[in-house]
Amino acid sequence: MTSVLVHREAAAEIEVLEISTWRATLLERARAGLRPVTLYGRRDGDRVILTVVHQAGAGLVVSRTAIDPAHGYHELTSSLPMLHCFEREIHEQLAVRISGHPWLKPVRFEGLDQAAMASYPFYRVEGKEVHEVAVGPIHAGVIEPGSFRFMCFGEHVLHLEIHLGYQHRGVERRLLEREPRALAPWVETLAGDTSVAHGWAYAAAIEALVGHDLDPEIELARAVALELERIAMHLSGLSGLSADLGFLPGASTYGRLRTTAINTSMRLCGSRFGRGAVRPGGSGMRLDAELAALVGDNVRLLRHDGAIIDDCFLSARSVHHRLAGVGVLSPEMASELGVVGMAARSTGVALDARAPARGLYARHPVQVCTEPGGDCWARARLRIAEIEASLTWLEQVIAEPRAWTPRRSALPSLPPSQLAIAVVEGWRGEVVHCLETGPDGALVHYKAQDPSLRNWMALAIAVRGNDISDFPICNKSFDLSYCGNDL
Amino acid sequence: MTIFNSLRVRMSQGKQFIADVRSAVPAGFRGRPHIADGACAAGCDACVASCPTGAIGLAPLSIDLGRCTFCGECVLACPEAKIALTPEPRMGGADRAALVVTAGAQERTQIRANDGLARLFKRSLKLRQVSAGGCNACELELNATANVNFDLQRYGIEWVASPRHADALVLSGALTRTMTDAVHLAWDAMPEPRFVVVVGACAISGGLYDGARGVERGFLDEVIPALYVPGCPPHPLTFVNAILDLLGVA
Numbered sequence: 001m002t003s004v005l006v007h008r009e010a011a012a013e014i015e016v017l018e019i020s021t022w023r024a025t026l027l028e029r030a031r032a033g034l035r036p037v038t039l040y041g042r043r044d045g046d047r048v049i050l051t052v053v054h055q056a057g058a059g060l061v062v063s064r065t066a067i068d069p070a071h072g073y074h075e076l077t078s079s080l081p082m083l084h085c086f087e088r089e090i091h092e093q094l095a096v097r098i099s100g101h102p103w104l105k106p107v108r109f110e111g112l113d114q115a116a117m118a119s120y121p122f123y124r125v126e127g128k129e130v131h132e133v134a135v136g137p138i139h140a141g142v143i144e145p146g147s148f149r150f151m152c153f154g155e156h157v158l159h160l161e162i163h164l165g166y167q168h169r170g171v172e173r174r175l176l177e178r179e180p181r182a183l184a185p186w187v188e189t190l191a192g193d194t195s196v197a198h199g200w201a202y203a204a205a206i207e208a209l210v211g212h213d214l215d216p217e218i219e220l221a222r223a224v225a226l227e228l229e230r231i232a233m234h235l236s237g238l239s240g241l242s243a244d245l246g247f248l249p250g251a252s253t254y255g256r257l258r259t260t261a262i263n264t265s266m267r268l269c270g271s272r273f274g275r276g277a278v279r280p281g282g283s284g285m286r287l288d289a290e291l292a293a294l295v296g297d298n299v300r301l302l303r304h305d306g307a308i309i310d311d312c313f314l315s316a317r318s319v320h321h322r323l324a325g326v327g328v329l330s331p332e333m334a335s336e337l338g339v340v341g342m343a344a345r346s347t348g349v350a351l352d353a354r355a356p357a358r359g360l361y362a363r364h365p366v367q368v369c370t371e372p373g374g375d376c377w378a379r380a381r382l383r384i385a386e387i388e389a390s391l392t393w394l395e396q397v398i399a400e401p402r403a404w405t406p407r408r409s410a411l412p413s414l415p416p417s418q419l420a421i422a423v424v425e426g427w428r429g430e431v432v433h434c435l436e437t438g439p440d441g442a443l444v445h446y447k448a449q450d451p452s453l454r455n456w457m458a459l460a461i462a463v464r465g466n467d468i469s470d471f472p473i474c475n476k477s478f479d480l481s482y483c484g485n486d487l
Numbered sequence: 488m489t490i491f492n493s494l495r496v497r498m499s500q501g502k503q504f505i506a507d508v509r510s511a512v513p514a515g516f517r518g519r520p521h522i523a524d525g526a527c528a529a530g531c532d533a534c535v536a537s538c539p540t541g542a543i544g545l546a547p548l549s550i551d552l553g554r555c556t557f558c559g560e561c562v563l564a565c566p567e568a569k570i571a572l573t574p575e576p577r578m579g580g581a582d583r584a585a586l587v588v589t590a591g592a593q594e595r596t597q598i599r600a601n602d603g604l605a606r607l608f609k610r611s612l613k614l615r616q617v618s619a620g621g622c623n624a625c626e627l628e629l630n631a632t633a634n635v636n637f638d639l640q641r642y643g644i645e646w647v648a649s650p651r652h653a654d655a656l657v658l659s660g661a662l663t664r665t666m667t668d669a670v671h672l673a674w675d676a677m678p679e680p681r682f683v684v685v686v687g688a689c690a691i692s693g694g695l696y697d698g699a700r701g702v703e704r705g706f707l708d709e710v711i712p713a714l715y716v717p718g719c720p721p722h723p724l725t726f727v728n729a730i731l732d733l734l735g736v737a
Contacts, residue, residue: 114665114701137666141646141648142630142646143626144618144623145617166619166663166665168663168665169660169663169702170701171696171699173699182539184558185540185695185719189622189695189719190622191622192623192625239634253500255634255635256636259636267514270515270557270559272722273624273627275558275719276517276559284559308492308496316489316492317489483622483623
C-alpha cells in the first residue's frame with residue numbers, strides 16, 4: 001500500500017453525469033460532508049470535460065460531466081465558495097461560460113489574456129475618505145512578484161484584493177511537451193520551496209499509472225526528505241516572520257537553523273531543496289552509518305537550539321502582542337473557503353493528508369498538529385509544533401539502522417486511457433497531481449495543484465478589518481506561493 | 488525572564504558565519520561538473536538524451552552551466568562514467584561563453600575582475616532583486632546570502648528595497664511575459680552606472696522553461712548581463728564568490 005493518497009481509475013469507468021445531475025451530486029456531497037480536493041476542466045473536441053475529485057473517508061471519488069463551453073453551466077460558487085478558484089480557472093483556461101458566478105475574475109491570466117494583465121477588474125469600495133494602496137508586482141524584499149490592492153479607510157483595511165499571474169510560465173502546458181516519466185526536474189520547480197512534495201505527488205501518480213510497487217524503504221527515504229523540507233520551510237517562515245516583527249534573535253537564529261536543516265537534505269540527496277530525492281520508481285536519497293550519525297546530530301541540534309529560540313519567541317511579549325488577534329481566520333470561514341494545510345490546522349481543523357495513516361505512516365505515525373485561534377499567533381505556534389513533530393518522527397526513523405543508495409526501477413510506458421491522482425501533504429498543505437493518458441498512452445492532461453491556489457483567498461479575508469501595517473505579518477504567516485498559483 | 492531567554496539564544500548561537508567563503512566547499516552539493524578526458528564511444532549520445540534542458544554538447548563533450556539544472560541525469564546515463572558532479576560551488580562567469588565546461592577545464596572558475604565595476608563598487612554595492620518566473624528556490628538562496636552564515640554584508644554588499652538605491656539588478660526566473668513591463672520599470676528606475684546579474688538556469692537561458700508559453704526574454708536581448716550565476720538554484724557560495732570575483736575582492 002502506498003503511503004500517500006493515490007487513486008487510479010480507467011477513464012472509461014469514471015461516471016460521466018449529465019450537467020444538472022453533476023451539479024446536484026456536488027451539492028449533495030457537500031451536505032454529506034465530503035470535501036472537494038480539486039475541480040478542473042479539459043477540452044475534448046468541442047466539449048469540455050469537468051472532473052471533480054472528492055475525498056471520501058480514506059479514498060477519493062471522481063465524477064465527471066461533459067458540457068458545451070459556449071452554453072456552459074450555472075455556477076456552484078455561491079453555494080460552495082470553496083469552488084471559486086476552480087470555476088474561475090475553468091472559465092479562464094477553457095472559455096467555459098459560467099453564469100451567475102459572483103467573482104469571475106482572472107486566476108492568473110493565461111495565454112492571450114496576458115495582454116489584459118493591466119486591466120484587472122479590482123473590486124472598488126466607494127466613499128469620500130476611502131483610499132486605495134497598490135503594492136507590487138515587485139515587492140520590497142527578495143521575494144516573488146504579485147500585486148496587492150488595499151481598499152482602506154484610514155489605516156483600516158476594508159478589503160484586500162490579490163492579483164496574481166506575474167509568475168505564469170506555462171508549466172502545465174510544458175509538462176505535456178516532454179516524456180511523462182522524465183518530468184521530475186520540471187515538477188520540482190512548480191513551487192521550488194515544495195520540490196519534494198510536488199516530486200512525490202508526481203512520482204506516486206506515475207507509479208500508480210504503470211502499476212509499480214515501490215520498495216517501502218524508498219518511500220521512507222522520500223518521507224524523510226519531505227519532513228526535512230517541512231522543517232526547513234517552517235524555520236524559514238519563522239525567520240521571515242521574526243524579521244517582519246523586528247524580533248532579531250528569531251530572524252537570525254531560525255535562519256541559521258534552517259541552514260542546518262537544508263544542509264542535511266544536501267548531504268542526503270545533493271540539493272538543499274531536496275531536488276533529486278524523488279524520481280518515479282525510485283529515490284536519490286543516500287544514507288549510511290556515517291550519514292545517519294550526521295542526521296542524528298543535526299536533529300539533536302535542531303531540537304536543542306530550536307527549543308531555546310522557541311522559548312524566547314513564545315515568551316516575548318512583543319511577539320505575542322504583535323501576532324495575537326491579527327489576521328484572524330475563523331474555522332467556519334476556513335472550511336467555507338476550502339482552506340488546506342497549515343492555514344486550516346491553525347484554525348483547529350485536523351486536515352492532513354498524512355492521516356488517516358497508511359503505508360509507512362501506519363508503521364511510523366506522524367503527529368498531526370492543530371492550534372486553535374486562526375490568527376498569526378496560531379500559525380506561528382503551529383509551525384513551531386510541526387517542526388517538533390517532524391523532528392520526533394525523524395528521530396524514530398533514523399534510530400533504526402538503515403542504508404539507502406540512489407536507485408530507481410525502469411518503468412514501462414504509461415497505459416492508455418487511465419487517470420491517476422496523488423495527494424501529498426507538503427509543508428503548506430496538500431499538493432494534488434492528476435495525470436490522465438489518452439488512447440495512445442500519451443499524457444492528455446496534467447493538473448498540478450499547489451495548496452496556494454486555494455489559500456490565497458483566505459489571506460485576503462484574514463486581512464479585512466486589520467491595519468494595513470498588519471499585512472506583512474499576515475502575508476508571511478500564510479507564506480503562500482506565487483508561482484505555485486500561477487502554474 | 489526574557490533577558491535570560493535572550494542570553495541563552497545568544498549563547499546557543501555562537502559564531503555562525505563562514506569565515507572563508509572564498510574557499511568553503513559545501514559537502515554533498517551537486518555542483519560544478521567534471522568531465523573526464525578521452526573520446527566518448529562512437530555514436531553514444533545517452534547523456535544528451537537524458538538532459539532536460541539541452542545543456543550537453545558532443546565532440547567534444549561539453550556542459551553549458553547556463554542551461555544545466557544539476558539534476559545528475561547525465562551522470563547516471565553515461566555508460567563510461569565520464570561525467571561527475573563535484574561539490575565545487577564556484578562556477579559563475581562574466582560572459583555567456585565562459586559557462587561551458589569541457590574535459591580538462593579548470594576545477595573552479597575565477598572570474599576576472601571587471602576593472603570598471605571594481606573601481607566603482609568594490610567597497611559598496613547595492614543589489615535589487617527581481618523575480619520574474621522564479622520558483623522561490625533562487626529567491627530563498629539569494630536571501631540566504633544575507634543570513635548569519637554567508638553574511639554578504641561584511642563586504643559592503645546589500646540587498647535594497649528600491650531600484651532607485653540599487654547598482655545592480657539581480658534577475659531570477661525565466662522572465663515571464665507578465666513581468667516584462669515591471670522588469671523594464673525597475674531597470675529604468677535605476678540610476679547609472681548600473682548592471683544586470685542573472686541568477687539560475689532559468690534567468691540565464693530560460694532553462695527548463697526556454698520557449699514556454701508564458702516566457703518572454705526580450706529584456707535580455709536589450710541589456711547584456713555583466714554576471715552569470717549558474718545553478719538550479721545556485722548555492723549562496725556560487726553567488727557570493729561570483730560577485731566578489733567580479734569586483735576584484737580578495
